[in-house]
Amino acid sequence: MLNGTTEIRGSLGEISATHVSLATAIWLQTMVPLTAGDTVELQGYFRVADGYFAADHTSFWGCKLG
DSSP: OBTTTBOOOOOOOOOOSOOSSSOOOOOOOOOOOOOTTOOBOOOOOOSSSOOOOOGGGOOOOOOOOO
């Protein structure tokens, strides 16, 4: 979410195979232009099984253009 109100559309990922190690990683990414004071929030939807975003394995990065 951008600034708590606008959905940031990103990539879609899905695993349809059996989970072997009880841990499955999906690489998803998106880009969005930000301005000073903007906030972003990571949200996700898990269709079949419970899941979570591991804080120590989730990264947020950016660069200034111009």
